[in-house]
Amino acid sequence: MIRLDERGKQCPLPVIEAKKALETASAGEQVEVIVDNEIAVQNLKKLGDYKGLAFSSQKKGEREYAVVLTAAGNTKTASQETEGQQNSLPEPAAVCCPDGxxxxxxxxxxxxxxxxxxxxxxxxxxxxxxxxxxxxxxxxxxxxxxxxxxxxxxxxxxxxxxxxxxxxxxxxxxxxxxxxxxxxxxxxxxxxxxxxxxxxxxxxxxxxxxxxx
Known part of the structure; x- marks a missing residue:
């Protein structure tokens, strides 16, 4: 398992660093990201949903959340894997959400x-x-x-x-x-x-x- 401690880091750094870790991880390997706020959890879930990855989260303390993303061999979305598609859709930029x-x-x-x-x-x-x-x-x-x-x-x-x-x-x-x-x-x-x-x-x-x- 790859572990990242992203507490104290401002959005979108936790998402960017999690994405980099997932790109280097083997298929099936888990990436655990520790963050200190619920918004960061939601942003990481958005990343997992986009890539079609297994996602789980657990609140471990007042300002400590553990997010686990499971890397896949091919993390493209189904829409990007359409047979014969030549140009994959660009991945959306990492942004903080929700819109507050x-x-x-x-x-x-x-x-x-x-x-x-x-x-x-x-x-x-x-x-x-x-x-x-x-x-x-x-x-x-x-x-x-x-x-x-x-x-x-x-x-x-x-x-x-x-x-x-x-x-x-x-x-x-x-x-x-x-x-x-x-x-x-x-x-x-x-x-x-x-x-x-x-x-x-x-x-x-x-x-x-x-x-x-």
Missing amino acids: RRKGMVAVISSREMGQGDPALGALLMKGFIYALTQQEVLPEAVLLYNGGAFLSCEGSDNLEDLKTLEAQGVEILTCGTCLNHYGLGDKLRAGSVTNMYEIAERMTGAALLIRP
């Missing part, structure tokens, strides 16, 4: 720091807030970044991976283009896409709920 976005909920971030006071503490709090956002059962529909918040979605940001996690779950990450240009970040954007103040105003005025850390 709440329509009309928008997070607005205008600074690299959260709150007033010590800048280092403010940056630490902002990092903690964005990570905590990825762990919520209900996610925002979009995250709007402008002024100092534009730094968060750019190369070198400590928040970049968490923003990518939100993006993988369907959350729109939108960064003000004027702000990127002002701070010389025009070619540094690494998460989401560029937006403008008209769209920012439209999203904010049309939001049912605004979150301002």
Whole structure:
């Protein structure tokens, strides 16, 4: 049996690493994946369903789940094995599921720091807030970044991976283009896409709920 400890790793890493292990496993060999949340279990089940693999899971503790996938000699789905088919369907990208976005909920971030006071503490709090956002059962529909918040979605940001996690779950990450240009970040954007103040105003005025850390 191949054992993977994926606790503490953000989606889609558990799925990606399980997929790699399955590709190297012998037919009938089991791959056990230890994760720390139910969403990761669901994502691994989705992988198993797609590949037509035997799947089982067990909750071993408050934040410990053991998922077992049994490798097969040929893991293609039945639809891909149709006789005479020349081009197999592309495997879907590993994404976090289920869709937990709440329509009309928008997070607005205008600074690299959260709150007033010590800048280092403010940056630490902002990092903690964005990570905590990825762990919520209900996610925002979009995250709007402008002024100092534009730094968060750019190369070198400590928040970049968490923003990518939100993006993988369907959350729109939108960064003000004027702000990127002002701070010389025009070619540094690494998460989401560029937006403008008209769209920012439209999203904010049309939001049912605004979150301002």
